[in-house]
Amino acid sequence: NxxxxxxxxxxxxxxxxxxxxxxxxxxxxxxxxxxxxxxxxxxxxxxxxxxxxxxxxxxxxxxxxxxxxxxxTKELELAKIQKLRLETELRKALDNAQLMLYYQPKINIKTDEIIGMEALIRWNHPELGIVPPNQFIPLAEETGLIVSIGEWVIRTACRQTKILQNEGHKNLSVAVNISLRQFMQNNLHEVIQSILEETGLSPKYLELEITESMALDVDYTIRALNRIKSLGVSISIDDFGTGYSSLSYLSQLPIDRLKIDQSFVRNLNSRNQAIIKTIIDMAYNMNIEVIAEGVETAEHVKFLREHKCTEAQGYYFSKPLPTYEFDKFLLHRIESV
Incomplete structure (x- = not known):
């Protein structure tokens, strides 16, 4: 009562x-x-x-x-049913070739040249159309499907990058996001090595992106990254500035690049400007490259140039593109440069 x-x-x-x-x-x-x-x-x-x-x-x-x-609520029950349905269909998505990669270019804003690209997964659902990753990656993490999906992403990104290199874009590199579950797999080193051998992509053209939160177990992270780094691939920390990094462990990690989180770039108030400048100065003092995400305006580019950040990506340059459109973008960019 x-x-x-x-x-x-x-x-x-x-x-x-x-x-x-x-x-x-x-x-x-x-x-x-x-x-x-x-x-x-x-x-x-x-x-x-x-x-x-x-x-x-x-x-x-x-x-x-x-x-x-x-x-x-009744809506909660419907959401639960929808989640179960989505999980069932996600299990079939790999076998049915419904997953695809989009690529967003990374630009050297001093020379205006394309220095690489980031691989971003999409799900081409037969009924729902293009499903963005924030709607299915958490589900893949929860169910463990992220391990097989993540391996598919690395393999496909390496294969497609090698094809683009063979077409004349010889120094093009690709960055791939690694999930926490993937990172905790004991055989990740062997998986990456096998994929590189299978696709013929040189390790120096593959960059693996981890998040700050994945590095909380410092000892494990250092061991795992050193093993992966021994293959010759690059390592970057994605969304830097939003996690729990400390200088003490950052100096111990074999990191090649920090990616400034897009939330700082999109809202260039005085506090975020100070954060960005601090990250850039710290990275260069530690001999680490730095790239800014979420660059959407000429003002963003101007600010980054003035503070010696030479790499950027975002909608100002291009939205993420499917492979066939990215190939056209590369050709157009080369002609314009």
Whole structure:
């Protein structure tokens, strides 16, 4: 005999209480509760169904950043069904050749030359059309499909880059994003080595991008990156400035390039300008290359040039393009330069 408003007040009280900091061996710790609620009889007429639906609502609360509560809704059930459907279809996507790579060029803004490209996956769904990665990569991570998908991305990117090199773009390199699950695979070194041998792409033209959060286990990260680096490939940290980097471990990692996160570039207020300048200065002092993402205006390019950032990518130069369009872009760019 409790109404929705009363349940809401109970949830708020629990969150406020549990969120209070507490001491454990002289350390101040915090917890971030996620609460799911289901109401009898609207959301179920027995405890099993009510608990199941409350659990679904709890996972939604986790997706919304934790430290909140969510009520079960019929829409949530539909979303759950859609997620299961998407997972089933994603498992078939590789076998049915529905995955494809788009490429976004990386530009030397001093010479205006193309110095490389970043491979970005898309899902060409037979009914939904082009599905962007933020709608299926988290699902691939959750289910473990990201390992086989990630291997396909590396192989396809290396093969297509080699084809473009054979067509005359001899020094073109490609950057590929590595997921956390991929990075934790013990055989990643062997997989990359096998792909390079299979496709004939020289290791110096392959760059692997990891995120700052993947480097939290410093000892493992250093060992894994040194093994991969021994192949001759390059390593970059993607979305730099948004994670948990510290100079102490950054100096230990075999990093070739830092990618300034696009959020700093797109909003060039005084604080973000200071962050960008600091990253550029730090990178050059550590003999690390730096590239800016999210470059969309001439103002962005001007600022980066003035502060000695020579590499950039973003919609100012080109949106991500499928292979056949990227080939045309390369030819047009060479003619214009």
């Amino acid at each position: 409790i109404c929705r408003e009363q349940a809401e007040q109970v949830a708020k009280c629990i969150i406020n209480t549990v969120s209070e900091p507490f001491l454990l061996e002289n350390l101040e710790l915090y917890t971030t509760p996620s609460i799911g609620l289901s109401m009898y009889p609207d959301d179920g007429d027995n405890k099993e169904k009510l608990i199941k639906n409350a659990e679904a609502a709890m996972y939604l609360a986790k997706e919304y950043g934790r430290n909140n509560y969510q009520f079960y």
